[in-house]
Amino acid sequence: MNVDCHHCGARIAHPALSARLDGHRVPVCSSACQDTVHWIDKQGLGDFYRLRQAPSRRPEPEDGHNAEVWTDPRLSRHVLRRRSAKSSEVALLVDGIRCGGCVWLIERTLSALPGVESVNVNAMTRRVRVMFQPARTTLSDLLGALSSAGYQPRPLDSGSLDDARRDESRQLLKRLMVAGFCMMQAMMFALVLYLGPDNEIQGPTLDLFRWLGFLVASPVVLYSARPFFQGAWRAWRGRHLNMDVPIALAVSIIYSASFVQCLTRAGEVYFDSVTMLVFFLLTGRYLEMRARHRALDHTDALARLTPSWAERLDDENRTHRVPLSELRAGDRLRVRDGGSIPADGLLLDAHARVDESLLSGESSPVDKVAGDPVIAGSVVQGQPMTFRVTHCGEETFLANLANLATRAQTSRPRLARAGEKTTSRFVLRVLALTSVTALVWSVLDPSRLLDACLAVLVVSCPCAFALAVPAAITRGLSVLARRGVLVLRPDALEALTDIDHAVFDKTGTLTEPTLSIVEHDLSLDRDTVFLWAASLSAITQHPLASAFAAACGQHALPVEHARNLPGLGVTGQVDGRRLSLGRADFATGGKEGDDDLVLAEAGRVLGRFRIRERLRQGAADTVRSLAAKGVTSEIVSGDSRDRVRIVANRLGISEWRSRCLPDEKLERISELRQAGHSVLAVGDGSNDAPVLAGADVSIALASGSDLAQAQADIVLCSGHLGGINETRNLAFATSRVLAQNQRWALAYNLCAMPMAAMGWVPPWLAAIGMSASSLVVVLNALRIDHDKMETGHIEHVADGAHP
Amino acid sequence: MNIILIMIPLSLLILIGAVTAFFWAVNHDQFEDLNSPGLLPIADATDEEKRREGETHPPVR
Incomplete structure (x- = not known):
């Protein structure tokens, strides 16, 4: 049952x-x-x-x-x-x-x-x-x-606690809402001015409404638009061009020109245009900031996660838990597999593998040999590590982690950066066109110069361009997050649309293992053997470890001298016995065996466990629909030939590799990438972490360890493989909307700009056109997921499995 | 037309009121998490229901 x-x-x-x-x-x-x-x-x-x-x-x-x-x-x-x-x-x-x-x-x-x-x-x-x-x-x-x-x-x-991101988002929200509220007022006052001359409103009343417009536009220009002025000032000092430059230019020209026309009581005032401009631009900024923050919350949490205690070894090699503040240079420390290193030091073990990605940005783990320096904040992979402390506390790299977190915040999705480059080129053209317009009109009819120039600056204002990318990406990410798919690297969404080869890990990804004991040493109790094996396996994050824990049902015993050899097995001392757990050839030393897992003590078999596997929910459908879209699936597993073949046959996968060590898996992926394929890696568990990092896009199932999640670009929290297809469909939808948005922004500007330069567009119409084009972009982005998706909502399926 | 002399200051006052209320909300974490707080009162309803259910069907011990 x-x-x-x-x-x-x-x-x-x-x-x-x-x-x-x-x-x-x-x-x-x-x-x-x-x-x-x-x-x-x-x-x-x-x-x-x-x-x-x-x-x-x-x-x-x-x-x-x-x-x-x-x-x-x-x-x-x-x-x-x-x-x-x-x-x-x-x-x-x-x-x-x-x-x-x-x-x-x-x-x-x-x-x-x-x-x-x-x-x-x-x-x-x-x-x-x-x-x-x-x-x-x-x-x-x-x-x-x-x-x-x-x-x-x-x-x-x-x-x-005093999160810079929280302050940033609050600041921007305030500026946005001030702009929004004032915009509504400014438009009402402007309406009077537009209707004015035809409706017998004149003289002092019109003056009053001009000054009222000035009153409500002032907080928008002086408070809400400040980020644009600051950005333009920075760009000016750095001698380069960014989107803030024409915005700051347009805002200040419109505002001061309107102010002058207020004083002289003649000509049009554009206070409504300027408030609308700032409001829509800030909306774009706000959406983009949200997308950036969501992506960074995860990495930031890792950076902030200082290990709070350390395991110090005394002269007899016993470990003691000590607070970090008690560490001194010269202490010998031990760090568990998957733990982060608490202080800078020199490696004492013969070799170790360390993930320094948080510090160096280098995504693949670094191999170290005895005497090499290790840096606080990096993560130990594979097996426990011992090292001697050289620097601790404020002297370490760790002390600089706060800076690191700040630096991570300024990195932006590649797509957004590409959008910015387009914008920068566009800005240059707008400025050039504005000066040409000004020049031409100053010759033809100086009285219409200001109107035409403002119309060009306003109508072409790059809101639609600025909004095109963040609106689509934010919408895509939030739809996915709601379905239990976390995108940790926004670029992954774009990369996912290019995928033509998918590499799956087997155990824990395509299949879920269950265990039963088939034979055990008769001098021992069956439960004891199970408990030993479960305790030993608990030092790893391998999916089989959770199968052991589920089958055993008792608290794991402490393990000493634990050693995890990814792809082979684990060894360690439990209850005073030196045990090893793994395939028969590993555990008993040299003798080639069948597929059963063996718990052995000094070459003597204590217990033999049989692994049964069932396909994970949605595995077959996922492989089939990937194939239908031209994505070849492949299994690269550390498991034995026969078992991989059975799973591959059941899923209809023709390419598979068995008995691969992590290095070989990684090699296979780089081989595929060199052959021109764009590779998606799907896995879970820490033995996959380097493999996941090596692929173009990586997806981890949430049941995997923290470590694998940190390495993956996308995490499926539902643990349902159908999420892969759904994410991919959504990525396609997102990039489709993105392209439409950019095309629309381009088309609009190509039509509107010449007309504005000719002086055919009054600034109020320009402002409406600008807002409408921005609105189209945002509404188009909201269409993502509003259309019928090809697959249903995965969360409902996942919920149904666990009533 | 004199009505605008009342209406306009009134609209400006409302504007100031709205901005002030909004700033207060932002400064008091009202926009930090828009999903989970909605679930907190649900629990109270469930407690209530449970008690009502308990009156008609006493739990089996």
Whole structure:
């Protein structure tokens, strides 16, 4: 009988454990899930299970381990910010927030603690900001409560509290709304002026409305338009041309010319045009900023994530957890697989593999040998690492991570940059055309000079150009995010449309493994063998590890001297025994075996596990529809020949490779890329991270480790493979809309500009044309996903699987 | 036409009021997260329902 765990939704083959919830018993997969359900029930928060829309993250036994470290004031002062005499604020990155239900649970959990003043949960960025009184509740209590509720909280350094991005977005929102409100007023006053002469409104009344227009346009020009003036000033000093230049020029000419005409009581005033101009331009800026921020929230969180404690080795090689502030140069530290390095130092192990992408931007992991320097903030891959500290605290690279986060903010999607280049060329032409217009009219009829020049500047104002790209991309990203697809690198959306080859990992991606024990050493208990294997496998993020954990259902035992050899297996000391787990040839040393996983001690087989696989939901459909669109699928797996062949046959995939080590997988991908293919890599788990980084576009399934998510361009949170096709369709829709938008902006300007230069377009009509063209661009972007998509909403399918 | 002498200052006052209200909202995190706060009151309704259900069908212990 198969049932799903009530908490994490994992399939349980042999239901043994249950938990009490609201007076009923519900099945759970492991004691970690059991503890969590009991805790939630005890808090009276059982409603969580009715509110949530997706199964929860499986709690890890070590979630709460480091909570007590934060009682040390030397450490907590880095993350706490004092807000008043009594209260402090902290920002946490919480792993496991999946839906609104989680927001509710976290809010209730924290608010129930004494001394907690306010809780602000943002599900999108996985951030929780808590205002609390440290005298009544410690930071450790907050972290402890969250980990009891099944989440993994990690404090972010206090710099993330005064988030530069939040300030930027607030500033821009204020400027936008001031422009919006004033625009409406300015248009009403302008209407009187347009109707005026024909409707017997004249003299002092017209004057009054001119000055009223000036009154409402002034905050727009002086406050809302400030970013454009600043940008133009920067461009001027840097001797280059950006979009801000003609905008600043147009705004200041229109504003001052209208002001002069107010004083002289003659001619047209264009206060309505100038406010509209600023409002629409700011709308473009705001949309683009949103797209940029969403992409950066993820990378920024990684950069802010300073490891809060370190594992120091004493003279007898025993590890001690110490706060970072206690580290001294000369200490020997150990860092787990997937952990980030807490201080600068020199490598002591013979070799290690380190991902320095956060620091150097180099995306592939770097191999280090004994004596090489390692840098704080980089991530250890493959196996645990030991090193000797040379610099710690403020002297490390880590101290500069705040700068790093700021630098990351200024990087923008390539598409937006390309759009900007087009704009810059366009700007030059507009300025040239304006001067030509001015020159020609000054000869022909100087009285119409200002009207014609303003018309050219306004009608051609590059709003539509500026909006074309951000509007389409923002819409695409937000539609995807709503369907559980996170795009971490906006460029990936464009790259996804070029894909002609897809490389899949097998285990955990196309298939879901389940395990059963087929034979074991008769001197040992069956459960003990299972527990040892599960404990050993728990040091990796391999999909089989979760299958072991699900099949075992007990807390993992501590493992010493753990060593993970990606593609081969794991070794380590459990219960005082030196064990190895992997394929028979690896575990027992040399003897070639069948496909079973073997747990062995010094070459003696203790247990033999058989892996059964079933295809992941949507796998066959995904491969079929990719093929229908001309994308060749290929399996590159570390698994054995026979099993890969069976899966490949069932999916109708003709190209497959088996028994590949990560290096070979990566090699295969670069081979394909050199042959001119554009490659999509789909995988999960840390043994895929370098492979994912090597492809043109990478997609990770959310069940994978944090590490793989950080490396992937796109993350499918639903864990449903159908998301690949849907993302691809949406990427096509987005790029289609993008091209339409750019063509439209071009066509409009080509028609309107000559007419404006000829003096046939009065500035009020120019302003309407400009706004209408911008509006067309935005409305066209909103069409993404409004049309019928080829596939349905994947989230509903995923939900249906876990009632 | 004299009515505009009242209407225009009034419209300007409303404008100032709207901008002030909006600035207050931005400064008080009202636009930070537009999705999850909507779910928080739902829970209260569920509690209520549960109690009502509990009266008619006592939970099986």
